Amino acid sequence: MTDSGLLPPDNVETVFRRLSEAMPGRSERAKGPKGQPDAFRSCISCMLSAQSLDSNTAKASRALFALAQTPTGMLALSDAEIIDAIRPAGLYNNKARAIRRFCRQLLDEHDGVVPDTRKGLLAMHGIGRKCADIVLSFTFGHDAIAVDTHVGRVCRRIGLARGPTEAKIAEVLDERAPGWAKEEGHFWLIQLGKRICKSRRPQCGRCPVGDLCQYHAGEGASDG
Ligand code: SF4
Structure with missing residues (x-):
C-alpha cells in the first residue's frame, strides 16, 4: 500500500492492463447510458x-425530446409540459x-x-462530474473515465481511488490511471463491477485482479 492507503502506481498500471485483457471495452453498441x-x-x-432507473430515464427523455430537441425549443415549453414529460424520471419539479x-x-x-x-x-447549471465525463467520453470522444456507482465501488475495493463522493473518486482516478487506459477504462471497470465485483457478493475467486485487490486481501479497504 502507499501512504495514502491506495494501490501503488505499478499495481494500478497492472490492474488496468489485466482489465484491458479480460473485459470488453468500448463497442459500437456503447452509445452511453443515455444513448442520445x-x-x-x-x-x-x-x-x-x-436517482432514476435507466428505463424511466429513457421514457422521460423520449417524451421530452418528442416536444423539443434544442435549448430554444425547450424554453418555449411551459413548465407543465416539461414536468408532464419528465415525470417518469422523478424529482420532476427540480x-x-x-x-x-x-x-x-x-x-x-x-x-x-x-x-x-x-x-x-462543469460550469453549466445541473451538470456534475459524472454527467460531464459521460458527455465528454460518449459524445465528444475524449478520454475520460466516468465514475458511476459500479465504477466507484470497484475503485474503492481495489484501491485504485477513494473519496467521499463519486466526483472525488473520478478526480483521484483521473490522476492515477495511466493515460493509455482513459479511453476505455470506464468500460472495463463497469463490466468488472457488473459481472464480477457485484455490490452484494463480489466473486473474488474468478476476478482477474484478485491478487492485487485490497478488499480481497483484507487490507482494511472500505467498501463504502
Ligand atoms: S478481488 Fe473481489 S473485491 Fe476485488 S475487485 Fe475482484 S471481485 Fe471485487
Missing part, C-alpha cells in the same frame, strides 16, 4: 437520470427547473452549443 445522438440531448438525459436554467445558460453563454471541455461542462 447529440451533446444537448446527452446533457438533458444525464440530468434526468439522477429537474424541470434545472433543465430551464441549463438551456438559458447555454443560449446566453455558449450560443446554444454545449462546451466540449470538462471545465466548460
Whole structure:
C-alpha cells in the first residue's frame, strides 16, 4: 500500500492492463447510458437520470425530446409540459427547473452549443462530474473515465481511488490511471463491477485482479 492507503502506481498500471485483457471495452453498441445522438440531448438525459432507473430515464427523455430537441425549443415549453414529460424520471419539479436554467445558460453563454471541455461542462447549471465525463467520453470522444456507482465501488475495493463522493473518486482516478487506459477504462471497470465485483457478493475467486485487490486481501479497504 502507499501512504495514502491506495494501490501503488505499478499495481494500478497492472490492474488496468489485466482489465484491458479480460473485459470488453468500448463497442459500437456503447452509445452511453443515455444513448442520445447529440451533446444537448446527452446533457438533458444525464440530468434526468439522477436517482432514476435507466428505463424511466429513457421514457422521460423520449417524451421530452418528442416536444423539443434544442435549448430554444425547450424554453418555449411551459413548465407543465416539461414536468408532464419528465415525470417518469422523478424529482420532476427540480429537474424541470434545472433543465430551464441549463438551456438559458447555454443560449446566453455558449450560443446554444454545449462546451466540449470538462471545465466548460462543469460550469453549466445541473451538470456534475459524472454527467460531464459521460458527455465528454460518449459524445465528444475524449478520454475520460466516468465514475458511476459500479465504477466507484470497484475503485474503492481495489484501491485504485477513494473519496467521499463519486466526483472525488473520478478526480483521484483521473490522476492515477495511466493515460493509455482513459479511453476505455470506464468500460472495463463497469463490466468488472457488473459481472464480477457485484455490490452484494463480489466473486473474488474468478476476478482477474484478485491478487492485487485490497478488499480481497483484507487490507482494511472500505467498501463504502
Ligand atoms: S478481488 Fe473481489 S473485491 Fe476485488 S475487485 Fe475482484 S471481485 Fe471485487
